[in-house]
Amino acid sequence: MPDTGTKTPRERYRTQVRAEIKERAWEQVASAGASALSLNAIAKQVGMSGPALYRYFAGRDELITELIKDAYQSLADTLRAASAPPAVPALAHALRRWALDDPHRYFLVYGTPVPGYHAPDDVTVIASQIMATLLDACAALPPVLHLALTLWTRLHGILSLELAGHFNGMGFDPALLFAAELDDLLPGTGLSMKGIAHSA
């Protein structure tokens, strides 16, 4: 009967290995996308052989689900932290920073949906948390819902095209486009410049 609060050495080891597996999984996602994620390859990197992973994850699907959930949660936390107190420009630049930090992680959340994959309920819950943060940030400016939605779609439009490389060779700085959209949404507040300074 172990102390529920204290962790046994085995439990600590377990969570540590689990974390390392996920870390290697992220590296694979970052370099080749989620669909190329291979259990055997991960196992090799972690230094153990294939079947051992099944001590830590029920299978490939559970691992991917875990990554997606982590990505959502990370985004939700990042936005909430950046937007406390609620502030649209800070939120927007936190979003951009988060996207640029790891493009594949962004695509895991907002990219082309994986065929045949259905998000579990947890993810839906977190997704609405993100939306709630968005709404909070826009709360000062009516009509709230429409503004929040517009903010979301406009920023995503730029980010997804930027991350996918569709602006390459077009001779302009995507950051300026991003800033211009923010300015357009919040005319005259001057807040967007503050946001840019933040991200520099």
Next chain:
Amino acid sequence: MPDTGTKTPRERYRTQVRAEIKERAWEQVASAGASALSLNAIAKQVGMSGPALYRYFAGRDELITELIKDAYQSLADTLRAASAPPAVPALAHALRRWALDDPHRYFLVYGTPVPGYHAPDDVTVIASQIMATLLDACAALPPVLHLALTLWTRLHGILSLELAGHFNGMGFDPALLFAAELDDLLPGTGLSMKGIAHSA
């Protein structure tokens, strides 16, 4: 020495089979995405066995490249046709219609980039044709480049989120959001309503 203009029966047959292969390939892309495209499965659907496909395509990569090129070309043609004479709302609604008609085709062009895949030059050429059409449509309204870019990113933002199902269960019509963005970009022209009527 065959007439260069007239096609021999064999040539006609060849192009016909090639077309059918591509058709089946599109069905696969539409149902499971590009990364799930399988030569053997296509061959089975066409009614011949795997290796036979190599009479028509050098390999899987060439087939995918062909599909991507076709998608780009189809979009370029659609936009050019819709925007003659140049008109932003018509172009926008043609884009939306084209996207909704076949979401996976849209994702093939603007979705998460396929890891390790590099677009051939042809595609880059067509991509700039699309951009040119966009610029034409915006030509009447300075500053042209910025408006065209903004149009592009805003519409893509809505479309990609809509197609990926991120608006599901949020209780509003994406078409209205789309129309609102158009209205915002072209204030007071009243043209966007015309565009909506077009797409209805």
Next chain:
DNA sequence: TGTACATCAGTGAACGCGCGTTCACTGATGTAC
């Protein structure tokens, strides 16, 4: 403290699968005389 047992992380072999691709070959279609 030491001994007996239970737990569980990790291994290695194996299964079945579908993939892209090659190769030697058959058989039908087209061409030349």
Next chain:
DNA sequence: TGTACATCAGTGAACGCGCGTTCACTGATGTAC
């Protein structure tokens, strides 16, 4: 018109690959007395 040859679409077997996953097993770590 018929005969001899060339072209080429399509087949079936095979190769090698890596995948996810299962299974019986070893060996170390932890627990109970």
